[in-house]
Amino acid sequence: MKFKIVSKGDKRSNKIKATMKQYLIGFDLEYDREEPDLVISVGGDGTFLEAFHRYVHRLSKTAFIGVHTGHLGFYTDYTPDELEKLIIEIAKTPFQVVEYPLLEVLIRSKTGEKEDRVLALNEAMIKTAEGSVVFDVKIKGEHFETFRGDGICISTPSGSTAYNKALGGAIIHPSLEAIQLAEMASINNRVFRTIGSPLILPKHHTCLLEPIKDKSFLIAIDHFTRTYNNVKSIQCRVAKERIRFARFRQFPFWDRVRDSFVAEEQGNL
Numbered sequence: 009m010k011f012k013i014v015s016k017g018d019k020r021s022n023k024i025k026a027t028m029k030q031y032l033i034g035f036d037l038e039y040d041r042e043e044p045d046l047v048i049s050v051g052g053d054g055t056f057l058e059a060f061h062r063y064v065h066r067l068s069k070t071a072f073i074g075v076h077t078g079h080l081g082f083y084t085d086y087t088p089d090e091l092e093k094l095i096i097e098i099a100k101t102p103f104q105v106v107e108y109p110l111l112e113v114l115i116r117s118k119t120g121e122k123e124d125r126v127l128a129l130n131e132a133m134i135k136t137a138e139g140s141v142v143f144d145v146k147i148k149g150e151h152f153e154t155f156r157g158d159g160i161c162i163s164t165p166s167g168s169t170a171y172n173k174a175l176g177g178a179i180i181h182p183s184l185e186a187i188q189l190a191e192m193a194s195i196n197n198r199v200f201r202t203i204g205s206p207l208i209l210p211k212h213h214t215c216l217l218e219p220i221k222d223k224s225f226l227i228a229i230d231h232f233t234r235t236y237n238n239v240k241s242i243q244c245r246v247a248k249e250r251i252r253f254a255r256f257r258q259f260p261f262w263d264r265v266r267d268s269f270v271a272e273e274q275g276n277l
């Protein structure tokens with residue numbers, strides 16, 4: 009089996025990377041930057057997002073796993089204490105795989121250039137550099153609302169605990185193939201009216217955003233933001249690709265949610 013380790017770059021993560029690399033090579037596993045079967049991310053969720061985007065072109069062939077060197081992460085749920093056990097488990101391949109849904113975003117331009125297709129693990133956020141965004145929101149080809157506000161966040165189930173949560177969106181279990189639309193400060197008056205609550209769309213229900221005024225947008229895909237000019241439409245739906253996680257032990261999603269957001273509080277009571 010071929011593996012690759014992506015480190016956050018700090019001293020502690022680099023040290024863990026070096027240890028894991030040395031032991032795994034010792035178990036006759038091959039270090040391969042180009043075509044790894046397993047990508048091990050060492051750092052935080054941000055590091056994991058980087059690792060995901062680096063190997064997003066070979067999702068059907070690469071599985072991911074995350075070791076956290078800071079606080080418990082949603083993608084990096086293995087602790088440095090478990091390193092020895094983890095190394096042995098990895099060396100014993102084949103491993104069990106768990107799949108999570110992804111978001112597909114298609115950005116079409118007015119100038120007829122080839123559409124841009126990107127996959128997000130957490131979310132796509134559509135904003136402008138200045139003022140508010142105005143676009144028609146179509147769901148399954150039907151006009152749903154005309155949105156005016158700071159922007160819209162469209163998240164995956166595993167991304168629902170990230171930016172989406174800060175916007176008041178629901179936490180969605182990643183076994184559900186869905187995407188969630190959460191509004192960012194919508195303007196509601198006699199001219200503009202939006203639903204006002206997050207929407208959860210199932211697989212095959214496509215959401216299309218068609219700009220009315222400005223055609224220039226900032227589109228943030230996970231940790232990376234790009235400016236798009238002359239935008240004709242932005243289409244979002246559940247992607248046909250999925251991310252594959254290598255699983256060596258159980259750590260149910262709701263336990264991770266509890267341990268990340270509520271567990272400490274309970275201890276203080």
Ligand code: NAP
Pocket residue numbers: 051052053054055057078080081082083130131166167168169170171172174229230231
């Ligand atoms: P960052 O500014 O370090 O990320 C903000 C926080 O979100 C970090 O604590 C990060 O964990 C955490 N995070 C990332 N993915 C998560 C997930 N799926 N569930 C729960 N928490 C998650 O930036 P970054 O590390 O490059 O990560 C980019 C992501 O941060 C974006 O996709 C966005 O969802 C999120 N974000 C959230 C807010 C907010 O909640 N108001 C603001 C900005 C960005 P680590 O510390 O382990 O990296």
Ligand code: MN
Pocket residue numbers: 052053054055
């Ligand atoms: Mn981070």
